[in-house]
Amino acid sequence: MSVPAGQHTVRRHNLALVLGVVAGPEPLSRAGVAARTGLTRGTVSSLVEELIEARLVTELAAARGGPGRPASPLRLDPRGPAGLGLEVGVDTVGACVVDLGGTLRVRRTVASDHRDDVPDAALARLAALAADVVTETGLPIAGATVALPGVVGPDGVLERAPNLPRWVDVAVGPALSTRLGGLPVRAGNEADLAALAERWAGGPPDAVVVSGGIGVGAGILLDGTLFAGAGGRAGEIGHVVVDPDGATCHCGGRGCLETVAGWESLTADRPDAVRAAGRALGIALSGAVHLLDVPAVVLGGGYPRCGPLLLDAVRAELEARVLTRAGVEVRFSALGPEAALQGAATAVVQEVLADPGALIARP
């Protein structure tokens, strides 16, 4: 018997609704979910069964507590479909697995210099690392996202990575998917994924999140979501000019932020280098604040290693240059240099939570 399309849509919507309530902070039984969503107990039970069968939800043993406590609380199944995060860095590859509850289960980063390399060898290395971490966790994998250190178009193609001159117009997602037995693999800019990770870890909803590495990028958060700009490639703060007659950048320009505040110029234990990087970051960020009117800046990637000297230099520069009175909050990321990798895995989990029906419908 076929089901009308409208019913499919409503059921898919309700699956997401129930899963969203189960993912919330409060443990709820089936009855609690019904009360919270306004669905009938019968509907909730049928949806919960479907979510349990897909290993998205698990039902704990009945609690023996006092009156009012839920009898059999539901929660996200930690053995359920997980997200695989992948990363091609300039001189590393990384892979990690984040489970449905958002817990990082395993993470591996290994040295792999791609500056003079063609993509093939790196992608083979990354696929092998991915297979290792998947085997190690033993979890089913819902999909993967790969973080890339360059300009990623809306179609997921790595168009250009100034620090990887031989990577031009590389369809990294499909190439990795083939090597991973057809697993769906999306691609995103590493700074964008780091910014999302920052937000999912409780960071500010409106912020420029700068990712400092060999390259410097930013993810721009507006109202809690990524700002893509007109063409989908917004946030390339590393190529904002901070010294018009400065050093030549890998991108071909001159005096880009990256030439002063990228990891190849910045030596974390040399105070003069840190001050110069802080000043350059402050100059570029004052431009970003004027253009985007954002109230907060998060410095991630390798920057937290530079300590308060960097933070003070950035703050001083912003204070001297920013027009609006409210001031700009500047802080370090608490996530460390692997934020992008973790964001890549969490992006998969977030997508499953937002539309579990899509996963269930897969053959």
Add this chain to the structure above:
Amino acid sequence: MSVPAGQHTVRRHNLALVLGVVAGPEPLSRAGVAARTGLTRGTVSSLVEELIEARLVTELAAARGGPGRPASPLRLDPRGPAGLGLEVGVDTVGACVVDLGGTLRVRRTVASDHRDDVPDAALARLAALAADVVTETGLPIAGATVALPGVVGPDGVLERAPNLPRWVDVAVGPALSTRLGGLPVRAGNEADLAALAERWAGGPPDAVVVSGGIGVGAGILLDGTLFAGAGGRAGEIGHVVVDPDGATCHCGGRGCLETVAGWESLTADRPDAVRAAGRALGIALSGAVHLLDVPAVVLGGGYPRCGPLLLDAVRAELEARVLTRAGVEVRFSALGPEAALQGAATAVVQEVLADPGALIARP
């Protein structure tokens, strides 16, 4: 007899739908409007009568043309409620009236230097000028928008104008409204209103529209609408840094774009000044393009007076500095230095067209 709220909402929606179709390029009769909107002829006639009574629509005499031509074409009433545009410049005030069909009916700009002035005298001068242009056109006025040369908050308050040090936190809209007999007056940043004017005149949907005057600002268009940023004050390109150790700016910063490409530094008939301004614009705009990923730049305000020398300098700088391959289209505005004033008046007309019911419902 009272009408249920739902019916009010539907009627208001349908009034806008009918007016939108009438405002389109093709002349349509009542029957044509019915065919285009899917509403019944009876409903269309009743809505059209209401729009005629409000002087928003007029019905032309029946055409005697061949078969298939509309019998009595409807069009926007050029004698209907018009938009009043107002502007406080750094050293001018301006007022204009744009009729319902979008035609500029009268425009006046007079010298009025506000650099050392408190707001009161300027607002009295502007209100008198406004009364003059309204009398001259003889049209009913639906409302006004005032363009301001500084940071305008989402609540319409002029928070700060670096070139008008005595204008701090001025509620310009209410002050003008009082002087204009209670006419609704909104306030907007002049560069934002100039960018909207550019779009309404057929400009690109995704662009940074730079407004060059004593101050330099930009309106950012994304998908045809103004990008407000997180706090509603986006686009302050005049204070993007182009020379970290450059001249002190009125804002308190150093080496802002405005110090090189503002009208006080830029002398349109001195080639070296024009080249320096073009280079500075290119540096600041390359930052904007990297952060916002916009494919087009429009140079408005006084910049078109500088001619191809400026355009070439901006283009050369962008070409040398922009990372993405697609390139950035750069052109002069065709609207001239009064784009903001015209945009302010057109904003009122656009609002009437988008929701005529709001105007009709006014006491």
